[in-house]
Amino acid sequence: MSEKKPHLNLVVIGHIDHGKSTLMGRLLYEIGAIDPRLIQQYEEEAKKIGRESFKYAWVLDRLKEERERGITIDLGFYKFETKKYFFTLIDAPGHRDFVKNMITGASQADCAMLVVSAKEGEFEAGISPAGQTREHVFLAKTMGVDQLIVAVNKMDTVNYSKERYEEIKNQLTRLLRMVGYKVDEIHFIPTSAWEGVNVSKRSPEKTPWYNGPPLYEAFDDFKEPPRPIDKPLRIPIQDVYSIRGVGTVPVGRVETGVLRVGDKIIINPPKAVCEVKSIETHHTPIPEAIPGDNIGFNVKGVEKSQIRRGDVVGPVNNPPTVVDEFIGRIFVLYHPTAIAAGYTPVLHIHTATVPVTFEELLQKLDPRTGSVAEEKPQYIKQGDSAVVRFKPRKPVVVEKYSELPQLGRFAIRDSGRTIAAGVVIDIKKAEGY
Numbered sequence: 001m002s003e004k005k006p007h008l009n010l011v012v013i014g015h016i017d018h019g020k021s022t023l024m025g026r027l028l029y030e031i032g033a034i035d036p037r038l039i040q041q042y043e044e045e046a047k048k049i050g051r052e053s054f055k056y057a058w059v060l061d062r063l064k065e066e067r068e069r070g071i072t073i074d075l076g077f078y079k080f081e082t083k084k085y086f087f088t089l090i091d092a093p094g095h096r097d098f099v100k101n102m103i104t105g106a107s108q109a110d111c112a113m114l115v116v117s118a119k120e121g122e123f124e125a126g127i128s129p130a131g132q133t134r135e136h137v138f139l140a141k142t143m144g145v146d147q148l149i150v151a152v153n154k155m156d157t158v159n160y161s162k163e164r165y166e167e168i169k170n171q172l173t174r175l176l177r178m179v180g181y182k183v184d185e186i187h188f189i190p191t192s193a194w195e196g197v198n199v200s201k202r203s204p205e206k207t208p209w210y211n212g213p214p215l216y217e218a219f220d221d222f223k224e225p226p227r228p229i230d231k232p233l234r235i236p237i238q239d240v241y242s243i244r245g246v247g248t249v250p251v252g253r254v255e256t257g258v259l260r261v262g263d264k265i266i267i268n269p270p271k272a273v274c275e276v277k278s279i280e281t282h283h284t285p286i287p288e289a290i291p292g293d294n295i296g297f298n299v300k301g302v303e304k305s306q307i308r309r310g311d312v313v314g315p316v317n318n319p320p321t322v323v324d325e326f327i328g329r330i331f332v333l334y335h336p337t338a339i340a341a342g343y344t345p346v347l348h349i350h351t352a353t354v355p356v357t358f359e360e361l362l363q364k365l366d367p368r369t370g371s372v373a374e375e376k377p378q379y380i381k382q383g384d385s386a387v388v389r390f391k392p393r394k395p396v397v398v399e400k401y402s403e404l405p406q407l408g409r410f411a412i413r414d415s416g417r418t419i420a421a422g423v424v425i426d427i428k429k430a431e432g433y
């Protein structure tokens with residue numbers, strides 16, 4: 001694979017069972033990113049257990065399992081290449097707690113593919129108020145994933161009907177526009193993962209009415225995101241390994257700034273100061289890493305037990321900000337009753353997860369205009385937009401969205417559901433930092 005092509009992180013989103021794994025598996029297979037012998041082996045296994053139709057989804061699941069058993073520094077990602085780009089597929093789908101992964105996944109993604117099923121009833125379930133099509137689209141946008149393509153999948157179940165495709169496209173257009181996407185720039189591609197329609201090649205025999213590109217070519221219409229190299233270094237840690245003969249190896253994606261071998265860095269909240277001995281990306285040593293790079297790096301002066309997922313790397317003279325409180329502007333996606341001050345669900349920000357209290361409801365906003373609808377409301381409900389003072393119950397790195405957007409967006413979850421998503425508008429530093 002060429003390392004010279006620009007690198008994009010892609011997250012695949014969509015309602016359960018709409019075909020995310022199958023479609024990605026099919027694409028990787030068609031473009032030869034997966035060894036055909038492996039596919040054949042999986043096909044035979046799938047046949048044996050009578051699940052032939054699952055073969056492509058199965059491929060991804062099996063690859064994931066094998067990776068998990070494999071090498072030590074594994075970023076846990078799958079890779080493929082298009083004409084223009086080098087893609088890392090974040091969080092290969094098929095996960096149980098998909099939304100949770102999606103929050104951390106989307107916080108590292110440059111672009112997303114939304115998969116919606118065209119099957120009667122399935123599309124409707126996904127776009128309903130409790131559906132994940134809606135939830136994922138909201139989250140992706142809030143987490144800063146501004147580029148999107150849409151696969152209208154399972155077109156084989158509706159006889160490749162243009163009317164069904166148009167109906168879905170219209171409904172999604174409305175949702176995406178409301179969430180803030182520039183809909184004119186989005187491809188809506190009619191696909192069938194089963195029959196391989198418009199996946200790596202155009203399929204005019206099935207969809208003569210569709211003039212756009214197949215999925216694989218549409219990926220090349222993504223734009224390269226800006227690389228904020230002049231901002232201070234920030235790397236949210238995804239995992240920390242301790243490798244015999246090497247030492248402590250944190251793994252993460254560079255969000256802003258540049259990390260160089262020899263740099264003195266600080267990891268917050270634990271205030272661990274250390275020195276960078278080496279940097280690797282996709283098993284290749286590199287002298288420096290820039291925004292967008294997924295890296296593992298060996299540090300001297302800190303033990304694995306001192307740092308963990310959710311901590312953030314920064315320069316010693318401009319350490320990541322640990323907050324006592326922060327003010328966020330949120331949108332309430334889902335709540336069965338009403339939210340009042342004192343409510344303590346879980347904050348997901350970059351790779352961190354900590355309990356957080358809604359300390360004070362400052363303002364309720366008009367969701368369409370953003371203007372203040374009510375000062376100091378008693379409570380807020382599903383569908384409301386609001387400004388809230390939050391207090392994390394443990395030290396955590398939070399940055400202002402206006403300064404470091406990559407570390408200034410968050411989601412709030414409770415009992416496995418996403419309650420709200422938002423951005424940080426102000427912070428109060430914690431004492432001693």
Ligand SMILES: Nc1nc2c(ncn2[C@@H]2O[C@H](COP(=O)(O)OP(=O)(O)OP(=O)(O)O)[C@@H](O)[C@H]2O)c(=O)[nH]1
Binds near residue numbers: 094
């Ligand atoms: N008819 C038809 N079925 C499909 C197509 N793509 C996927 N499926 C089937 O839909 C079901 C769900 O597919 P998956 O790929 O597991 O869906 P997913 O979105 O990855 O599911 P989760 O990861 O569990 O959210 C499986 O039974 C697939 O075989 C398609 O293009 N046509």
